[in-house]
Amino acid sequence: MSDSFIILSGGALMKDYGNEIAEFLYYAPGTADKRCALWPVRAGTTATKPGYSAGPKKIESYSLHFVSRGQVHLEYEGGSVVLNAGNAFCLYPMRTYTYRFVPSPENLEMSWLVLDGPGAEGMLDMIGFKPETPFVEGRPGARAQGTLKRILSLLRNPSPGDLSAVLRLQSLLYRLFAKLAEGRSEPADSEEAQQGWLKRSLEYIELHAAEGISVTQAAEAAGVSRTHFSSAFSEHTGMSPALYIAQVRLDKAKRMLADTAASVTEIAYSLGYSSVYAFTRAFKHRYALTPTDYRAAARGLVVEPSPRTEP
Structure with missing residues (x-):
């Protein structure tokens, strides 16, 4: 060499x-x-x-x-x-x-x-x-x-x-x-940073709403405190994180009722509800129809997700 x-x-x-x-x-x-x-x-x-x-x-x-x-x-x-x-x-x-x-x-x-x-x-x-x-x-x-x-x-x-x-x-x-x-973080008060963690939280909720996630878990996924998360989230979406999570689950339920042959029981447990009764009660409270009645009304129609606004 x-x-x-x-x-x-x-x-x-x-x-x-x-x-x-x-x-x-x-x-x-x-x-x-x-x-x-x-x-x-x-x-x-x-x-x-x-x-x-x-x-x-x-x-x-x-x-x-x-x-x-x-x-x-x-x-x-x-x-x-x-x-x-x-x-x-x-x-x-x-x-x-x-x-x-x-x-x-x-x-x-x-x-x-x-x-x-x-x-x-x-x-x-x-x-x-x-x-x-x-x-x-x-x-x-x-x-x-x-x-x-x-x-x-x-x-x-x-x-x-x-x-x-x-x-x-x-x-x-x-x-x-x-x-x-190490030691770096997004400035919590910047518009760009806020839009970033809000986007992450919305994606996280869409992905995991059926698994019974909590507001605390959504805040942790966003990387901000629960208090700041709840305040900024409500201001951005027009509803509290808890209501948004519930609405995402119900939107998924609407799509499954309209587009699949899954039973009401299967849909209830697939979306993380503790019982068919809990699912039916939440669904009827939001839409004034039971899941069975909604499916009958939606059969043969394309059902669009409802807007995410508080009742």
Whole structure:
């Protein structure tokens, strides 16, 4: 083996390129990878030397860089910033960047992970990276180092065609983003954040209303307190969460009565009612018809769900 290669204890095969000693790892995403929201394309580590500079250049994917030692000066479209150990930055597709070594007591060392896929930009956005400000300060990179090393280890030893290896890699990618997201939250008072958790809560209720969910469970799924959830939900929908959950169940009952041959008993228990009597009482209170009478009236007709308004 040439003397220009250095094998580190973690298994990294580093090569001296003159202005840096680096490892480059390349990944060929398969069909299983591309059924996921994001996947790796390449990765690596570098220990730079004084005078190191990269760019100006553009890339085709999303390149996450983690500064582990020293300082780097990043120039991006619209600005520049000096980043320290623990900081991270992202190169976005088809934007021009330059980054270079900043003289300091420690030489610049970085690891990087290049990602692609339809969910990559959304994931980056959630943890604070933006094309206009493609860096995150604090110490997100330090929190993610352990997971990043495990990802690099998998990429050094690929298992083409092994579905379990693809899923292990996916789990590590999401763990990496979870580490980067630690301490971050959506501002509860922003309009965008409120619309986000309201949408999540409506979807959660539509999916689980038949399972007897409570308002507390819906609030937990939305990620807000029960008090704030009830107040904002009522303002947005015009009814309390409890009434909305009950209405979703009754809408499902209407569709099953009109469109299926399921018995009233089967429908009652399928929708989480404790008894046929409880179902019949709730249905008649809302529509002034028993389920049996409603089915007779709706037979042969297309029944639209009732509007979600309080009686």
